[in-house]
Amino acid sequence: MRLKTFPGGIHPPDEKHYSASAPISNFPTPKRVIIHLSQHIGAPSTPVVEKGERVQKGQLIAKASGFVSLNQHASISGMVNKIGNFLHPTGAMSTAIEIISDDQNDMIALDDDPKYLDLPVDVLKERIENAGICGMGGAGFPTHVKLSPPEDKPIDTVILNGVECEPYLTSDYRLMLRNSDEILSGLKIIMKVVGAKKGMIGIEENKPDAIALMQKRCAKEKDIEVVALKMQYPQGAEKQLIYAATNRKVPAGGLPMAIGVVVQNVGTAFAIYEAVRYQKPLIDRVISITGPMVKTPMNLLAPIGSLYSDLVEHCGGITGTLGKAISGGPMMGFALPSLEAGMTKGSSGLVLLGEEAARSMAEHTCLRCARCVDICPMNLMPSMIANSVKYDDLDMAVQAGLNDCIKCGSCAYVCPAQIRIVQWIDTGKIRYAEAQRKK
């Protein structure tokens, strides 16, 4: 079989062996959770509970502050202890609701609607919106927004992203093996909501059993196709995945809906299924606790807001000296100052690396070796953007692709001078936004 892929990209070691063979296990209800009000792109949610209030598992505790925002629900039962600043998985401090468990673990009543696919589109969408679902691959775009394309942008294809191209992470992989039927149902719901005729599930070749299982499940579905993809980073980046699967290019500055495509993570599809069928809010997700420093790497089904430190402890703690704790994958994830962060709906993994990996490398002069140019999946000139930002030439930076960068980190990965290209590009994006505001 010829594997599909995109132009450019890199081949980092996939390092999935730490946690790939660990089936999903349940993380026992923790003593406390920290539910962030910014788990998504858009306005932070508005709290609807107060300090000292008792909440049930699944109860709405913060509501969306507009269309591009999200509902948040209690993921355990207990007492609201504090609404204040807590460490966010991106490494910054951010407002969150802290709940201390009362060990009752009582949950709001759930329904079961076995004929959920017959429900009208409005109801489906409403249930998704109520459940507070956002993209669970990391970016965290509110799902109900993504599923509401304008009338003039008809959608014909829905792609489920089961690529999981970030090294180490295995949460999507284990979820596909455990809940293939539910994920497929989620895909059908999404297809119905956006009116798409075709469904696709993109999976990288390093997960052959997931590909085989999904293919088996889709054998009788003539509208749904499993797409095996080459192992190449960033295969799971939205634009790259769409190109590999459909040969369509998302126009620069545009969204996938412009070319009739909607992409959703497999985890999101699972959450959509649960939200539509049982009206279950998104209060837990699968997270990989992995890396060479974790005693027993695991894939845990954990309540949203669980503390990374508790999750690590459940995995037997740390072996050796911890150098770096990365929330997300090592290519695009955030290095945390401590493990006291509460996981969010976008937390697909926590990777613990040793001192060796954490050694910071000095930036050298650019050799102009063009390795970054050769591998850039967006066909940009990363070193030129970085240099232009360094010397304050924003026009040149834009010409070299500042605004088209998806920040996948491939350029910095290959740079022999260890230039922190992504950081320079980030700086450039901020300066450019400032300059635009002044105009």
Add this chain to the structure above:
Amino acid sequence: MNSKDKLIVSPAPHMHDKTTIPNIMWHVVLALVPALLFATYYWGFRALLLTLTGAVTAVVCEAIIQKLRKVPITVHDGSAFLTGLLLAFNIHVGAPIWLPIVGAAFAIIVGKQVFGGLGNNPVNPALLGRAFLMASWPTRMTSGWVAVKGFAMSGINNLPRIANNLQELSPKAYDLVTSATPLGVAKTLRDSSFVADINAQAGGIDLSGRIFNSLTEMETLKNLFWGNIGGCIGEVSAFALLLGAAYLLYKNIIGWRIPLFYIGTVFVLSFLFGGLPGSGSSILLPFFHIFSGGLLLGAFFMATDYTTTPLTKKGRIVFGIGCGLLTIVIRLVGGYPEGVSYSILFMNVMTPLIDRLTMPKAFGRVKK
């Protein structure tokens, strides 16, 4: 939770490829070792001595300048060593020992450090050093060349096949065949008065044509390929250079675009225009042009220098074609027998312009 205070916070990505600058430079040096071994085998210890003198001079100069500039001394990265090595590779084995010293010092000081060191030089320092030597001591650079023992300088060994008897070979013609480099022979035979002269002395036979044809005989090409000719230290054996080039391509240290389009352009143009005026071409002519002179050394090891060549993929193709075109123009109609180094220097200067004109369109961006 132990080690809470030891966690390192840094921007993504948190994984990194193992290739570093020293890594790249020393790999290129390694890839040039076969050529150095061949030169040492042919010419003995002196080839090695001249080469190492150039390399060590470059390293010492870089260290001194960096000390004076009060910047970190980075000679361990191998880039100065490589520059000195390449400079010496452009000198012939009969040259005095001070030639590589002066050349390497000029290459590092004026060619590299004046502009701010590694990554900032506009043209290839080794080639600039060579151009400096050529302009300052042209006789030292072009005379006193030594052929490989037992072989003619031009690679044409089979004299009886050129002339029926040696009397037909006037001293001029004999000199040409035995003591000019292959490209020197090709160049001289483009001089019509010289041609008329030797043909007349040979009794009216087409001696010049016979000499020219023997340049592309398998016998001569073999000598060119293995290095049984006269030449600069580093460029003598096509085989040794190709060996090193294959290693660098395999290791992904050099790209294929510049060498392919450089050599490809030379191939096509030398086939079309490489013959003597008035006579036809031969499919072996391109091989003569590729295996002789500094083309392989230039195309694989100097035109691929990162800093002085275009960043864009299209730009690298333009660069290669430009180098090939200029090389052939100089070899066929210019004033020198060989044009590789000046072609690359000229295209180095064009690099910023080429980059500007060949900026890639971002994925998903439509052409305006």
